[in-house]
Structures are given as C-alpha cells and as structure tokens.
Amino acid sequence: xxxxxxxxxxxxxxxxxxxxxxxxxxxxxxxxxxxxxxxxxxxxxxxxxxxxxxxxxxxxxxxxxxxxxxxxxxxxxxxxxxxxxxxxxxxxxxxxxxxxxxxxxxxxxxxxxxxxxxxxxxxxxxxxxxxxxxxxxxxxxxxxxxxxxxxxxxxxxxxxxxxxxxxxxxxxxxxxxxxxxxxxxxxxxxxxxxxxxxxxxxxxxxxxxxxxxxxxxxxxxxxxxxxxxxxxxxxxxxxxxxxxxxxxxxxxxxxxxxxxxxxxxxxxxxxxxxxxxxxxxxxxxxxxxxxxxxxxxxxxxxxxxxxxxxxxxxxxxxxxxxxxxxxxxxxxxxxxxxxxxxxxxxxxxxxxxxxxxxxxxxxxxxxxxxxxxxxxxxxxxxxxxxxxxxxxxxxxxxxxxxxxx
Amino acid sequence: xxxxxxxxxxxxxxxxxxxxxxxxxxxxxxxxxxxxxxxxxxxxxxxxxxxxxxxxxxxxxxxxxxxxxxxxxxxxxxxxxxxxxxxxxxxxxxxxxxxxxxxxxxxxxxxxxxxxxxxxxxxxxxxxxxxxxxxxxxxxxxxxxxxxxxxxxxxxxxxxxxxxxxxxxxxxxxxxxxxxxxxxxxxxxxxxxxxxxxxxxxxxxxxxxxxxxxxxxxxxxxxxxxxxxxxxxxxxxxxxxxxxxxxxxxxxxxxxxxxxxxxxxxxxxxxxxxxxxxxxxxxxxxxx
Numbered sequence: 001x002x003x004x005x006x007x008x009x010x011x012x013x014x015x016x017x018x019x020x021x022x023x024x025x026x027x028x029x030x031x032x033x034x035x036x037x038x039x040x041x042x043x044x045x046x047x048x049x050x051x052x053x054x055x056x057x058x059x060x061x062x063x064x065x066x067x068x069x070x071x072x073x074x075x076x077x078x079x080x081x082x083x084x085x086x087x088x089x090x091x092x093x094x095x096x097x098x099x100x101x102x103x104x105x106x107x108x109x110x111x112x113x114x115x116x117x118x119x120x121x122x123x124x125x126x127x128x129x130x131x132x133x134x135x136x137x138x139x140x141x142x143x144x145x146x147x148x149x150x151x152x153x154x155x156x157x158x159x160x161x162x163x164x165x166x167x168x169x170x171x172x173x174x175x176x177x178x179x180x181x182x183x184x185x186x187x188x189x190x191x192x193x194x195x196x197x198x199x200x201x202x203x204x205x206x207x208x209x210x211x212x213x214x215x216x217x218x219x220x221x222x223x224x225x226x227x228x229x230x231x232x233x234x235x236x237x238x239x240x241x242x243x244x245x246x247x248x249x250x251x252x253x254x255x256x257x258x259x260x261x262x263x264x265x266x267x268x269x270x271x272x273x274x275x276x277x278x279x280x281x282x283x284x285x286x287x288x289x290x291x292x293x294x295x296x297x298x299x300x301x302x303x304x305x306x307x308x309x310x311x312x313x314x315x316x317x318x319x320x321x322x323x324x325x326x327x328x329x330x331x332x333x334x335x336x337x338x339x340x341x342x343x344x345x346x347x348x349x350x351x352x353x354x355x356x357x358x359x360x361x362x363x364x365x366x367x368x369x370x371x372x373x374x375x376x377x378x379x380x381x382x383x384x385x386x387x388x389x390x391x392x393x394x395x396x397x398x399x400x401x402x403x404x405x
Numbered sequence: 406x407x408x409x410x411x412x413x414x415x416x417x418x419x420x421x422x423x424x425x426x427x428x429x430x431x432x433x434x435x436x437x438x439x440x441x442x443x444x445x446x447x448x449x450x451x452x453x454x455x456x457x458x459x460x461x462x463x464x465x466x467x468x469x470x471x472x473x474x475x476x477x478x479x480x481x482x483x484x485x486x487x488x489x490x491x492x493x494x495x496x497x498x499x500x501x502x503x504x505x506x507x508x509x510x511x512x513x514x515x516x517x518x519x520x521x522x523x524x525x526x527x528x529x530x531x532x533x534x535x536x537x538x539x540x541x542x543x544x545x546x547x548x549x550x551x552x553x554x555x556x557x558x559x560x561x562x563x564x565x566x567x568x569x570x571x572x573x574x575x576x577x578x579x580x581x582x583x584x585x586x587x588x589x590x591x592x593x594x595x596x597x598x599x600x601x602x603x604x605x606x607x608x609x610x611x612x613x614x615x616x617x618x619x620x621x622x623x624x625x626x627x628x629x630x631x632x633x634x635x636x637x638x639x640x641x642x643x644x645x646x647x648x649x650x651x652x653x654x655x656x657x658x659x660x661x662x663x664x665x666x667x668x669x670x671x672x673x674x675x676x677x678x679x680x681x682x683x684x685x686x687x688x689x690x691x692x693x
Contacts, residue, residue, distance in 0.1 A: 084559065084641050111640040111651065114553035114562075124554050214654050220470055244472045244657050313644045316655030 045093035048101030051129070051279035055091060055102055057266075058118040058131040061110040062315045063087075063305040065326035066232055066264065067132075068294035069153040069287050070106045071301045075099075082311040085112040087304075094289040111314045119145040122269055129276065130268050134159075135261035135352060136191050138377060139359055143367030147267035149378040151284045151345045153291040154263045154330070155337040156398075159192075160231045162238070162251035164223025165403055172400065173252050174201040176226060184211035184218070184227040194363040195259050219244045231333050232326035235404030240321070248405040253333060253398060261355055262347065263335070265378070273379065284382035288345040292389045295336055298327035332396045336389065343385035347378040472659035484664025493649065494661075498668045500645040501632050504560060505672070508567020509628040513621060515568065516575030521605065523576075524583045541573040545631070549638045559642040563635030570631035571624035578620025582613025618684035625676035633669055646672075 047055070057070050062085075071087070078089020091104040107128070109118060116124075118131030119141035131147065134157070138147055161173055161183070168179060173196070176183060183202055185193055188209025196202045211217070211228060215238065218227050223245075227234070231253060238249045254260075266287065268276070294301050302323035309318035330336040338344050352374035359365050369376070396402045434442070455477055462476045485491055519537070523530040545566060556562045586608055594604050636647020646669050653662040 083643065111638075111648075112558065114549060114558045114638045114640075116550065116553055116558075120554075212654075215657050216472075216654070219657060220473060222469070242657060244469055314640045314648055314652060316652050316658075 045096050045098040045282075046101050047091065047279060047282055051100075051102050051276065051283060052127070053102055054088065054105050054127075055130070055279075055283065056105045056107060056125075056128045058107045058113075058121050058128050059109040060118050060131075060133045060137075062108050062112060062312060062318075063106075063308040064232070064318060065298065065302055065305060065323045066154070066158065066230075066330070067106070067305070068298060068301050068327065069291035070104070070132075071304055072290035072294040073286060074104050074106060074304075076300065076304060078103075080308060080311045082313070085312045085314070087308055091286075093286055094293045095286070100286075108308075108312060108314075112312065117141060117145070119147050119267075122147060122267075129272065129279075130266055132264050132266045134263050135265045135355060135377070136259075136359065137261075138265050138267060139356060139368075140191065140365065142372070142377060146270055147377065148270050148273050149262070149265040149267040149347060150273070150280055150382050151266045151287050152262040152264060152347055153266065153287060153345055154335050155339060156253065156263075156333070156335045157255040157260045158231050158263045158330070158333075158335045159254045160229055160234070160251040161226055161254060162229050162234055162249045163226045164218075165248060165250040167223050168226070168250075170250070170252075170401065173254070173257050174199070176202045176206065179226075180206060182206060182208050182221075182225040184225055185209050186211055186213070186228060189363075191359050191363040192254065192259055195358055196257065198362040199257070201257065215242055215245065223247075223249075231335060231402075232329050233322065235329075235402070236322060236325040239404045248403050250401050250403040252401050253335075256399060259355075259358065260351065262352075267377075277382075280382040284345075285384035285387065288343070288384060288387045291336065292344060292387065295327060295331060295389060295391070298324065302327065329396075331391050332394065332398075333402070334395060334398050337391075338388045342380055343383050344387045344389050346380045346383045346385065347374070349374040349378065352378055472657045475659035475663060480660045480663040480667070483660035484667065490661060490664065493644075494646075494664055494668050497644050497646045497649045497665070498672060500643045501629065501636070501647070501669070502672055502675075504563050504635075504645065505567055505625075505628040505632040505676075508564045508631060509571055509621075509625055509676075511564070512568045512571035512575055512624055512628065516572050516620070516624075517579050517617070520576050520579035520583060523580060524605075524609065525601075530580075537573060537576055540569065545570055545634065553639065557641070558639045560639075562639040563632055563642070563645070566635035566639075567628040567631035570634075571628040574623040574627065575617070575620040578616045578623070579613055582616030583609050585616065586612045615684070615688045618680060618688060622677060622680040622684070625680050626673050629669070629673050629676060 059067050059070065061067075063071070072094055073091050074087060074089035075092050076089070078087050080087055085108040086105050088103055088105045091100045091102050092098070093100055107113075109116075109121075109132075113121060117137060118133045119138060122128050122131045123145050130150070133141075135149070138149065141147070161176070163170060163181070168181060170176065170179070176196075177200060180203070183206045185207050186209070187193075188204075188207050190209075193202065193204075193207055193209075197204055208217075208225070213229075218225055218238075219242070229235075229251070231251065235249055235251055238245045239247065268280075273280070299320075302320055305323055306318050306320055309315065339346055339348055342348065356372060356374065360368075458474065458477045462471060462474045466474060483490055484494060519533065523533055548569065549566070552562045552565055556565060590608060590612075591604070594608055599607070632645060633647040633650070636645040637651055640648050640651075646665050650662060650665045650669075653659075653665060
C-alpha cells in the first residue's frame, strides 16, 4: 500500500520540549508566538453553534504521524469505531486545553474508503466538513469536486524517491534518466511523472506505473529499482523494520525538483467557506496550533495513532518507533516549517500558481475554469498569522540526497 | 435393482472406467483399496509439491528473496501454530465465509427468480439476456468505485461484489436446466391440465436441479473470490481474508501471506465439497 506499517521509541521530541532533546527544539515558552502561547480565552475556545456539532475531517490515509494535527485536536477520551474506521472525541482547543463544545471525528482514508479521494468524499457525504489531500490532487479534482484549502499543516511536499545506495550513486533526481533504472510509481501518467519527463530527468520508458506501495519489487530486485515513497516512512521502515531488506536506503525529497504541492492541503467545499466562515475563523488557528503542539510533544497522539491502527486492522500496522521517526523527520527535513511569511500553516499563493502553471503545461489538465489560479483553491483568510513553530535543528541534507542508516 | 437414476447412493455407485480397468486386471478391489486409490494420488502429488516448494525456497532463493516463497514449514508454523496468527486468520476466514455465503444465498434467490422469469416468455428472455451477459462482461474492478459511492465501503459493498460475481452462472445454468425438459414431458403435463405453477414445481424445477447445482457450485467458489476481492477495496467492517492479505503484503510477511492464501483456498474447497454433497442429496448420485 501507499503508506503503512509503523513503530516506537520515546521522545527525542519530548526531551526537546524540555530543552534537552537531540533536535534542540526550544521549549514552549521560548517564543511568545509559538506553541502554547496564551492566545485565546476560554470563551474564545467555544465552537458550539458556529461549527457542526461534530466536525468531521476526512484523512487521505490510515492514521499516521503526518496526521498529528487532527488527532491533537481530539481528546484521548474518545471512542473508536473500529468497524467504520473513525475516531470521535471532544474537540479540544490546543492553545488552552479547553473543551470547545463540539466533537471532532477523524475519518481514516485510503483503504478505509476504497481509495476514494477526500475531494470526492466531501461531495458524497456532505456531513464531512474538511478533507485533506495533496494540492496536485486537489487541482486535478477541481473540475468535478472543487475544494478550497484553508490551512496546510505541512509546508514541504513529503514525497520522495528512494533507491539502493549500494547500487546507484545518484547525486540528485535529475540523474535518474541516465541510469535507465525502473522507477516505481503510483500510476504511469501522474502529474509528477509528466513534469519530470518534461524536464528529461526521467524517461517514459523507465516508469512502472503499477506500483502499489509494497516493498516486494524493490526487495525482489535487490534494490534494482527506484521507488516512490514518503520521507516519514520508507527510509526508516526499510532500514530498520523490513527484515527482508534491513539495509540503508538513500532518498531525495521530490520538492527539490520544483514540484512542490502542499502534502496536507486541508480543504472544504467552496459553499462551506462562506457557510462556516465563523467556524473556520476559530477552527483553523486551532489546527495550526495543534500541529505545533504535536511536533513539540508527539507521544500522546502517536500512542493514539498506534491504538487506532491496531483497532482498524488495515495496512501493515503502525508502531511508536515509526511514529517517533516520522515526527522527527517532519522537522529535520523541513516538511513542517514556517513559510517565509503569512504564519504557520498558510499558503504561499505564488507557489500554488507555479504548481498550476506546471500542471497545465506538462500534464494537459482539462476542465479547469478560465483564469484558474491559486485564489480559487486556497485561502489564508482564516489563518492566524501570528502563529509560528519553533525549531532550531538539526536538519538533514534537505537540499540533496539523504541516507537513512 | 431399480433402473431409476435416483436409486443409486454413494455406496453402490460404480465407476464404469474403474470397473473396466479392474476387469482388465482380473481383480475386484476391496473397499479399502478403492479409498486408497482415491486418496493416494492427490496425497502423493501433495508430497511432491511440498518437496519442490522446500527445494525452491531453500536452494534456489537467496535468503533476502525468500519472502517470494517462504519455506512451507515456516508457513505452517507461523499460520497454524502461533496462537495470535491463527486467531487472526481463523477470524478472517469466518468473516469471509459468512459474507460470501450471504452473497451467494442472495445471488441464488435472484438468479433462480430471474431464470424462472425468463422461462415464462421468449420475449422476456430475449429482452433480459443481453444485459445479463453485459453484467458478466463488465470487469468487477471497474464497478468498485461506484459500489463504494452508492453503498459505502463496508460489508454491504463486499456482499454486492459477491452477488455480482456469482449471479451469472446461476442464471445461465438454471435457464439451461429449465429448458432441458422434452416436449413430450410438457405435453404430458398439459394433457393433465396442469397450470404454470404446477408445471414449474413438478416438472421444470426438478428437471433443472442438476444444472442448477452445477451453477451453485461454480458460484460458491466465485462468491468466495468476490468477498476477498471486495475486502481489498472495502475495508470498513470486520476483517476478512482480503484485508489480511493486503496488510501482509504491505510488510512483506510472506509466511502469513501464504497462510491467508491457504485459508482462502480451504474455504473454496469447503464450499465446493458442500455443494457437491448437497447436489447428491438433492438430485441423487446419478448426476455425479
């Protein structure tokens, strides 16, 4: 599958909160604008009457650390619906810890919904308020299922290409074409592949679009292929948990190529943007804050995520080691980071317009309205621009090749 | 001895080919000998296959690639002797069996009804049949997203996949069976002024039973396949063998993947046997 199993270890980040962690993150009080900054009052926490009584948020995959912000909003005293694969709990304002008077329901995606996209699900189940998917998927779906992003808890695209460093000595993704190595991809004619082919960094003949996310082909060929994956999962899983491989792999963030959608563009329908404007004005800053809180202390939510994956029994299972690795990697690879301006979780419209332009010219998108631009699919009007995440390294070699040992 | 085809039971069934071979050899096999002749060939084949399996796994496959065909003893040990694994597999086996059976029963009811309906007039048969063929030819995977949108991603969707995949053989075989009666038999009933209902109950359906059971047996296996395929896509609801297979593939757990495949095959064999036995009870041994 696209993403799956995962695992445990405690707390480098928890230590970081106390100023002793290996990541060197600052304590919550280090900046008046970060993490637990005393922003809203108890009254400001209330979402009752302005949001649906249960705020339903549709994920694009099974529970994993990348969805930390959404589970951070949920109290630990919720109920798990193992059969229908969702978690319902009182929605807690992460800035104050106060109850908001509504519930949050986080719905698992991917295999839990027959791999139907969150964009589509917003239209088949109107009780879902928010969905989460990558911006390129959002653009592709716009002609049939238009959505508007209201916050992006992740800054950099978390997809990677990875390979066997003992076999290939790539210095960058642009070296792929010369190697003529098979590239495993989720579908042959993806926007990303079209972009890379236009750049001549890969050739159409290299692409094997039948990849389903499992390690089988990579391992069976002795690492003789290049594979798509996620910075937060495959590097750790292959190097430490996949007994049939158990060796280092190298990877590079696809964002380095210039193809850089928001991985977790969190959106709603255009009608809801108006209808629930008062709700989003309070809820969106809570999502921003929740992501910041999760990165400062991911253990509670990672434990919840592991518990949910155990209960849901889909995918390969998740564990604390993978969850902890993912939470660290999100910071070390600058996947979770502050944008140059606009506040944590905001969209950079120029970046989205670049993506639209790139997709229109390399992927022949059809059905988009005339003068389609970032303002049609993203809005920053609910973002609290004062919120920022505090992290002072260390960082991986995010501009180039990273090897997980 | 009665000449009625219904008069034979399994104890008195004579395999003419075997009898001829026995005659040629000038011997009369004992009952034990007959059983041995039935059991030994598949058993010997199983031993040879197991030997080849171990050979490929241990000799031809590098340890790093052994997940492609994990050693048989490892598969059996992990799947049947580790309590937690056996419990998962047995639970999923039960879910798959239950949903496949529900789908099959609905497909049987629908299939028989449609076939009887078509038997009522050539006009209806000619009207319906092309669409039934169309249903059979549409790849089920192409319908999966639609089924999900319409019915959600849980057990209902999985049952619908079972029905869709199992329906056609039941309709086709029941239709074949209903049309198997001779004109003379029908004339006899007409001569006795039997109504449509009576002709159906007393002539058409009994005559169609052997063909219907052939359809049930084919569809029973297909229903199991449909449930497992449904589990790949509709993973809400209880964990079935399809969901387990998916999760084992995700982490390259070869032994348990093969364990799940063994359980799937076991279920297919059980339903095949069950319908063979039912056919014997319903139609007598002559058909078999």
